[in-house]
Amino acid sequence: MAKVAINLSTGSIQQEEVIVGIDLGTTNSLVAYIHPEDKKPIAINDQGRGTIVPSVVHFTQQGETIVGNEAKEYLTTDPANTIYSVKRLLGKSYQDLGEHRDYFGYKIIDDNTEGLVKIRVGDRFYSPIELSAEILKELRERAEHSLKTPVNRAVITVPAYFNDSQRQATRDAGKLAGLEVLRIINEPTAASLAYGIGISPEEEKTIAVYDLGGGTFDISILSIHQGIFEVLATNGDTYLGGDDLDREIINYWIKENELVADTINQDKHLSQELRLKAEEAKKALSSAAEYTSDIDGKIRCHITRDKFEELIQPIVARTIRSCEQALSDAKLTPEQIDAVIMVGGSTRVPLVYNAVSEFFGKPANNSLNPDEVVALGAAIQADILAGNRKDILLLDVTPLTLGIETMGGLMDSIIPRNSKIPTKAGRQYTTSVDGQVNMKISVYQGERDLVKENRKLAEFDLKGIPAMPAGFPKVDVNFILNADGILKVEAIELRSGVRQEVEVKPQYGLTDAQVEQMLMDSITHAREDVAARMVIEARTTGEQMVYQVEQFLKKNGQHLTEDEVSLTQTNVQNLKNVLTSGDKDTILKAVDTLEEQTSPFAERVMQISIKQAMAGKKIE
Structure with missing residues (x-):
C-alpha cells in the first residue's frame, strides 16, 4: 500500500520531500518553496513574522545565538556581539577587505596571513561559514515549522561575480546547517526564472x-x-x-x-x-x-x-x-x-x-516583490531539480564533489557535487616550505572535510618547481570534467611553466547506494567534520604565526627592548603550548594576543628601514 503524507495543519497532501530555495543575502535572507496545490513559488512567512529574515546574528552573554528580527535589535545595544553583512566576508582573507575593514562594528582578526577571516566575539572565534550557517539554520527551522515537514535539501543563490572559494564557502555553510545543497545558482538567473524567463x-x-x-x-x-x-x-x-x-x-x-x-x-x-x-x-x-x-x-x-x-x-x-x-x-x-x-x-x-x-x-x-524575487526563482530551480517540471531539460551533473588534499589532511573542493557537466574549475596553490621543488597532488572524491573519509582517485607529483621561498611559486590546479564523466587534472607552476596532468574516471566502481551513503555520511557528520577542519586550520594559522614571529625576532631583535623581546618570547611559547590543545578558540586567542602585541613592532621596524634606505640614497 502506498503511503501518502498529509500536512496536519492544512489537510493538504504533502510531497514526499520539500526542496526549498534560499536567498542568502548581505542584509536580508529568505526561504521559498513551490506550493503543492497551485504549483506557484511562495516565500515562507513563519508565524506571521514576515518573509524577510535580517542577516544578523547576535551572541548573548549566556552563549545563546539569536538570528534575524530579534538579533537586529542588538545592533544598537550590543554592536560588538552582533554580526551583520557576513556575506561580504565569505571566502575572503583579511587582506581582501582592504580599506573596508572599518565598515564592520565587530572585531575581525588579522593573523597576517592570506587565510580566511575570523570574527572574534568574546573569547570565541567564528568563521563567516559558521555565521552564515546560523542564518541558514534559522531559515531551515522557519521552513520546517511553517511547512510541518523536515527540510533537508536546498538550492542557494549567490551573486554572479562570486568566485569558486565564495561559492564553496556558501555550500559549506549549507552543509553545516544540515542542508544538502543541490545547486548553487546565480542570483540574476534565479530572478529571471521567477519572472518566467528562461523556463x-x-x-x-x-x-x-x-x-x-x-x-x-x-x-x-x-x-x-x-x-x-x-x-x-x-x-x-x-x-x-x-x-x-x-x-x-x-x-x-x-x-x-x-x-x-x-x-x-x-x-x-x-x-x-x-x-x-x-x-x-x-x-x-x-x-x-x-x-x-x-x-x-x-x-x-x-x-x-x-x-x-x-x-x-x-x-x-x-x-x-x-x-x-x-x-x-x-x-x-x-x-x-x-x-x-x-x-x-x-x-x-x-x-x-x-x-x-x-x-x-x-x-x-x-x-514581483523585489525582496523576494531571488528566493522565488531559487524555489523554481529546486522544483526543476526535484523533477516536477517535466518540460525542462536537466543537464547531467556530477554526483560527488571532486577536490585535492591540502595541509593537515583537509579536502579542498574544486568541482562541487551537482555541478553541471561538462565543466572546468581550478584553484591556485603555493608551497609551504622554503626551497620546495616538488608538490604532491592527491585527487579525492567525496563530501567529507577530511580526505581520510573520502575516496582517493589519483596522485601525482609536480616536479621541477624552481627553488623559491615558501609562498612564492604559484601553482594552478585545474579540473576538467568532460560529458562522459572523465576527469583530467592538470597542475601548472606559472612562473616556470612546469606542468603535469593525469586522467581518471571519478564514478568508476561506485554504485548508487554507495554514492547515497557518502552523501548521508556527509550530512550526519557535518558538525564534527567542520569542527575538525577548524581545529586544523587554527593550528596551521598558529604554526605560521610562530614561524613569522621567530623569523622577525632573528632579523630585527636589535630594534626591540629587552622587555619587548621577553614578552614576545613568552607569547610565542604560550601559542606553542596550546597548538596541540585541539581547541580552536584557545589557539586563535593565543594567535590574536601575539598579533596584537607584535604588530606595533613591525610598523616601527618598517619606519626604521625606510629611514635607513632614505639616508643611504644619493641624489644625482
Missing part, C-alpha cells in the same frame, strides 16, 4: 538584471538559449547599496543638527539609532513627500523627498555607469536588451526605478 527551452533572450540590495549593487547581462543561462557580463560594487542611500540621509542630519561626525562614529549606539531612522526615512519617501522624526527628543530627523533625491543622485548615477560598462563588456546596446528585471529592496526608490527604465529605454519589470 521554456525554446526561448532565446538577452536580459539585464539590476540588483540594488542593502549592501551590494550588481548589474548582470544574461543570454538565455535553450534553457541555458550564460553570464555575458557583470559589473557593480560590493560596497554600494541601500546602506549608502541611508548614509546620505545620516550625513545630512549630522550637518543639519550640527553634530560632530567623529563623535557619532565613536558612539556606536547613536550611530546605529541614526542608521535605523535613515532606513525608515528612505522607505517612507518611496510614497510620502517628507519624513519627520527625532532621536531622544534632541536630534531632529526631517527630510523631504526632493532633498533625498538630490542627495542620492550621484549614487544612482554610479549604478547607471556600471550598467553602461556591463553593456560595453557584453558588446551590446540598451536596445538589444529584451527585458530588465529589478531586484533588491532599494529598487523601490522611485528615482532608481525611473533612472534604470530611462537608461534601457523600456519599463523595468518590478511586478
